[in-house]
Amino acid sequence: MRRRSFTELARALATAPRPLFLGDGCGALLSAFLLGVVVVRFERFFGIPTGVLHFLAVLPLGFALYDWGVYYLRPRSWGPWLRGNALINAAYCFLSLGLAFTHRAQLTPWGWGYLLGEVLLVLTLALLEWRVAELLKSGNAPRN
Numbered sequence: 001m002r003r004r005s006f007t008e009l010a011r012a013l014a015t016a017p018r019p020l021f022l023g024d025g026c027g028a029l030l031s032a033f034l035l036g037v038v039v040v041r042f043e044r045f046f047g048i049p050t051g052v053l054h055f056l057a058v059l060p061l062g063f064a065l066y067d068w069g070v071y072y073l074r075p076r077s078w079g080p081w082l083r084g085n086a087l088i089n090a091a092y093c094f095l096s097l098g099l100a101f102t103h104r105a106q107l108t109p110w111g112w113g114y115l116l117g118e119v120l121l122v123l124t125l126a127l128l129e130w131r132v133a134e135l136l137k138s139g140n141a142p143r144n
Helices: 006-015 018-041 050-073 079-102 109-138
Strands: none
Touching: 006 109, 018 050, 018 079, 018 109, 050 079, 079 109
């Protein structure tokens, strides 16, 4: 099976960007669950303070509502909504990193690994969303 490049994936999603919102909303809900329910039970293992975990868990709930709202609205132009999503996701990543550095004395290597893994995943998604939005804006999105 052939692996798709990032650009090929973006071009494919540009033909039908709606599923990006459903997937991003589900990912946000998973993130909220992991941070607010699972990781919080292992605070000593990860070293991330409970207050930080709860704060970081609430934000993705709002993101999920945004994503699912756009998914069900089916806007005429997907690009601005994708750019908004990409910016929100990137801001969340920088906030997560800022909080991690603020509490770096408490974080264990597992806490750093979890946060950095989530940031890497979410930033990759943000870059993909931005790329799809740019393809839609430029008119270079492939036609169905």
